[in-house]
Amino acid sequence: MATPPARKAIIGLYASTLRTAKSFSSYNFRTYFVQRTEETFRGMQTEQDPIKLSQAYSEAVKELSVLRRCAVINQLYGGGRLAVEEQSGVRTPADT
DSSP: OOOOHHHHHHHHHHHHHHHHTOOOSHHHHHHHHHHHEEEEEEEEHOOOOHHHHHHHHHHHHHHHEEEEEEHHHHHOOOOOTTTTTTOOOOOOOOGG
């Protein structure tokens, strides 16, 4: 029988994944990955089968490594802020 990951490990993985998802510079990617992370871990929270929980945990670890690589690439080639994002209080000549 498979041993499920500890609660502390799952919470740590959730925090790392959420932190990585919030590091995207693109608004659309950032909101998508934050929502996807919350949905994934909400599903893990309700899972009772230890085998399925272990599989979901190992899949989330793999997805975190991919997400980190994608976030780095997105930060390198990220564009400007969208109108729906919170704007800084400083106006530049390009804004006028």
